[in-house]
Amino acid sequence: MLELAKIRSDKEEVILRLKVKNFHNAEEIVDKIIVLDEQKRKLQKELEEQKAQMNLKSKEIGQFMAQNLKDKAEESKQDVAQIKEKTKELESLLKDKEEELQKTLLIVPNLPHVSVTKGKSAEDNEVVFQSSELPKLTSNSLAHWDLCQKYDIIDFELGNKITGSGFPVYKGKGAKLQRALINFFLDNAYASGFNEMQVPIMVNEQSAIATGQLPDKDSQMYFAPLDNFYLIPTAEVPLTNIYRDEIVKQDSLPLKLCGYTPCFRREAGSYGKDVRGLNRLHQFDKVEIVCIDTPEHSYAQLEFMKEHVASLLQKLELPYRILRLCGGDMSFTSALTFDFETFSAGQNRWLEVSSVSNFETFQSNRLKLRFKNSDGKTQLAHTLNGSALALPRIVATLLENNQTENGIKIPKVLVPYTGFEIIN
RNA sequence: GGAGAGAUGGGUGAGUGGCUGAAACCAACAGUUUGCUAAACUGUCGUACCUCUAACGGGUACCGGGGGUUCGAAUCCCCCUCUCUCCGCCA
Structure with missing residues (x-):
């Protein structure tokens, strides 16, 4: 607000x-x-x-x-x-x-940062970085949904039976890969100074309003009416709400939190090839990073978060690009957003795997999250967050880009986490 | 699910109709003392909004939330939410 x-x-x-x-x-x-x-x-x-x-x-x-x-x-x-x-x-x-x-x-969205250009849609986003080499695959390479079936690691049909579309079942090495990625992301977040939290994945109405999901995105969240709880669309909601109605000391800033949670999104209105396989799910796993900082330092913090996310993609040896979002493509709550996309060779397209944003005081004004500045006055803090990272599209890219005749190679950094080097 | 108890400032906790925006203690902050630390002492110590002044200031609201009684409510009444304890069930 x-x-x-x-x-x-x-x-x-x-x-x-x-x-x-x-x-x-x-x-x-x-x-x-x-x-x-x-x-x-x-x-x-x-x-x-x-x-x-x-x-x-x-x-x-x-x-x-x-x-x-x-x-x-x-x-x-x-x-x-x-x-x-x-x-x-x-x-x-x-x-x-x-x-x-x-x-x-x-109903008024956040003001965009002065550096944000107008633009109408995703097509007007500015590419600020792109990996020099994109992988080339042989003509008989497969998209990840076929690879999942071939190696029996993710079962979409089974998820249909148990719940519905968009709720896949991860099996065997597929399940282990999930666990490996979560731990890899959390360990890296910890190394970058983020304090790990395990938070509720259902939140009350007040929390959803405070971070801006309500009233803007009411129909995009799953809702449990008996208790008036919302299933979180991102860990941003519980993580940021830790500091709702708080006045923190300036020297405790920046506050840096991270957490792994499943995320739930109804994705009403989505259809077509965009939702195939892992591209768009109703339930997925994500490690989120959240920062609370002073207005003076928040943009430096945003840079730091970008670097952290970039380092993850580099370690995983995935080709990626960074977009500065234009006004037309930015979220309701954000002042400045950078999207990270990996290049998915099997589908020959870029997939969004992270979104790193500064919300300035837009959320903190709703959260009543303030700090006492050096003059002893209370002042609204800036909030920031980013995915680091969302799993499904990372998995999709990993599977597609690393496919060989003998199986799917696991990136070196992940092998200590998975315990295997190849999915075959 | 059944029964009971409770919700007061950063914390503990007093307060049952006006002198209470709220005692006391602790924590915190500033200072004095001090070889250092500790202790002691002194002072400050909620939030939001409105308004005024160069500045000190003034006003209103807030004791879980909402409504009511009253000239006047933290205090009495009603509803809701939440927390805790015991019993039951159970990962």
Whole structure:
């Protein structure tokens, strides 16, 4: 959620940057917020003045009663009754304004960082890095879904039976490969200074609102209505919510967390070849990294996170590229996002395996996550997160790019984790 | 699932109608003392919003959440949520 103070003080800039994100009716909505805010404050002032009077009178009554001056007390009671009617009216008006203001604020996306270009869709993203060599496969090479079947390591049909499409069963070396990757990612995150957490994979409504999944992505999350819990679409939600309603000390920053969780996404509206095999699942595994930092350091931290993610892909010997997302392709909550994609040789296409973002104060404003700065003042912190990494597409690329006549070769760094060098 | 107890500031915990935004202690921070550490002493020590001033300031709200009674609620009443204990069930 944008900070009201920012909208108030830099209205024109806010509108301009919202347009970079292709947010429609930016002027209208911003104007509406400013008017609502003004009206709200006016009402609030009036109401508080009335209440101040009421409090004064009430105290007076107390004193009169103590002195046994019943007449005077009765007189004051009459006064209060009058004031009270007024406050009731003002109260309901104020409540309406506040609700409307809040509702409007919640639908406004985060402002993109000044470096973000407008752009309409994923096609306008800027490639900021690309591995020099892309793998070439022989003509009889297979896509990963065929390889999974050939070596019997991931069974999509079986998942259909147990749950439904998008819930594969990992078997034998396929299951071990999952476990290996999770441990590999966690160990590397730890080496980069991220503190490992094991968190709930269901969250309450408040948590989902605080990190911005609600109300924006309501239909994309699985929901358990009996308890009003949401299955997490990413570990970002529980990890970041650890610090909801917290005021941390500046010298404890940056806070760096990581965690492995399964992730659940309904992916309503997806179809076609994009969802084939491991490309898009309803349940998948991911190691997430989360940072909480000061506004001054958050962009340096973002760079650090990018380097961490890049190092993982390098160690796994996977060809990758880094995209700076344009305004049109960025998420609702993000100020600056870099996507990492690996090149999947069997499908001859790039697959997104990580997204690293700075949310600035957009989440912390909802989370009420603040820090005490060196002046002793509380200030909203910046939150950042990134996948490091999401497993399915890494597995897809690994399988496709490393296929040989004798089987699928496991990257060297993973062998200590898998305990085998080849899937055959 | 059944029965009971509870929810107060960073923590422990007092507070059953006005003198309580909230005692006391601990923690934290600043200072004094000190060869160092420790101890002792002094002071500071919630959050949000509104408003004013150059600045000190003033106001409102918040004692799990919502509603009610009352001139006045942390305190009384109702509803909800959550936590804990015991029993049952169980990984």
